[in-house]
Amino acid sequence: MQFTPQQLTGGPKFHHATRIGNWSEDMELEEIRLKDYLKKKETGSLMVTAKQRQLESSLQADELSTSPDGLLHFGMKVMLVSHQTKSVLSCNPYDAVPKSHDAYILTTSPIGSPCVRNVFELVRANNNDGFDGEDDVVHYSQNFRLMIRPFSKIEKPGFMHSELVTALAASKFSRHQEVTALTAPSGETLWQLLYPDNTSRFEMDGEPVPAGSPLVIRHIQT
Secondary structure, X not given: OOOOHHHHOOOOOOOOXXXXXXXXXXXHHHHHHHHHHHHHHHHOXXXXXXXXXXXXXXXXXXXXXXXXXXXXXXXXXXXXXXXXXXXXXXXXXXXXXXXXXXXXXXXXXXXXXOEOOOXXXXXXXXXXXXXXXXXXXXXXXXOEEEEEOOEOOEOOOEEEEEOOOOOOOOOOOOOOOOXXXXXXXXXXXXXXXXXXXXXXXXXXXXXXXXXXXXXXXXXXXX
16 A cells, blocks of 8 residues: 555545635625625515515405496506407516606506406597597597506506607617506506497497407507
8 A cells, every 4th residue: 555745744635525626715605695685685675576576466356346337437447458369468567667757567467357457448529529528438439548557666657658669768678669657647647448340330339338348558649
């Protein structure tokens, strides 16, 4: 058996507990990370905890309006379902958009149950719009606004808003025209409901809109 000079002179031997590298710095960093984790856990600022709270505040149950006469009325609470994707129009209060007023992204969600983020209210834009001022029935080609009530980080009512695509205003992924909830009514928050069959659309202008029927939603300014 052969021995190294260090072994013959009784020098230190390497074993599994030997510390190498910046072991002291690594231990300090590990302690700092542990303290930071415990502090965030106590204050509820962990990412998983914050995400859970966001979901809880956005998915609070809400109720839809019922129509005794089978027609849409202003003041009703409704949901909009995409015919193509079968998903519902929803608001994300944690995705703010820089606008002249507070604005939040509108997107679609597969969750079909009514909750505060996907229930909107039909609001009449102007009582002097050519229709009976005392009639609250929604008609085809009548101007209206779609309002979402305050919840979570949205402190004021938001109105469905859109504008032409520019370098500063476009959807994140498709770069098409973005749709947001703007907390101030304006000309860019005006919409109309159209009859889905364009061959009969002219004849249906001004007629009452049945509740639960397929619709085409047109943004007036764009």
